[in-house]
Amino acid sequence: MGNCCDGRDQKSSKQIFIIGPPGSGKSKLTEKLSNNKKYEFIDIPELDMESSIKSREKSIENFQKQYKKSENDNKQIIGLILCVKFERTDLMKRNLLSVIKFFRQFKNLMILVVTHFDLSENQNQDKRDLKKSLNYLLDKDEERVMFSNNFEQDGQEVIDQAIQKIIEKKNELQFTLKNTIFEEFDESEQKKLLQNMQQSFNKC
Structure with missing residues (x-):
């Protein structure tokens, strides 16, 4: 199970989920935001x-x-x-799409963070190129495309500004599992459906 990081005795009522494919640098980023x-x-x-x-079923669970x-x-x-490790752009796109396609309806609630950005040999140029790509x-x-260097502490002010931006953009949009691959199956609804099917069958 993932870790909660807040840095206070009284935890905030507002949560942000940090998600990503395997090896995306989520845990390191969570520590930096603690x-x-x-x-x-x-x-x-x-x-x-x-x-x-x-692995898919485990991730969903x-x-x-x-x-x-x-x-x-x-x-x-x-x-x-949504985190992705810095590497070739085509590989980053593939890794991002492997996750973001399950959250398409919540794009307005999302920030993209390229982690391990210290691996870049030309950070200024790569930032410009990746923001466009x-x-x-x-x-x-x-x-809302941001970068995290493993050996430097990200400025909280920059993160807060990005979060404020998604708060302003979301309007009435609320994050929910409904109509996503993560939506839990309602056992009571299943039972009712089976009963209705059985009743229909008995009438035949």
Whole structure:
């Protein structure tokens, strides 16, 4: 299960889920955000949706558990941070798409963070290029494409500004599992459906 990082005795009621494929640098980023005073950042276990059916089912189960815990704790999920490790642009796009396709309806709630950016040999140029290459995932909003260097502490002010931006953009949009691959199957509805089917069968 992922870790909660808030840095306060009294945890915030506003949560941001940090998600990503295997090896995306989520945990390191969560640690760097642990002193944020406004939000509680939740490190969701890696979303491995493509390597096997078993890994996909496990990823879905883990996400459902954290979502249910947040609901039970009366937390408001106000955004998603999607992480991807810096490497070749085509590989980053592939890794991002392997996750973001399951959250398309929540693009306005999302920030994209390229981690391990210290691997870049020309950070200024790579930032410009990647903002242009990846902004289509966020409706052309380059300001929500961010970068994290493993050996430097990210400025909380920059993160807060990006979060404020998604809060302003979301309008009435609320994060929910409904109509997503993570939606839990309602056993009571299933039972009712089976009963109706049985009644229809008995009438025949």
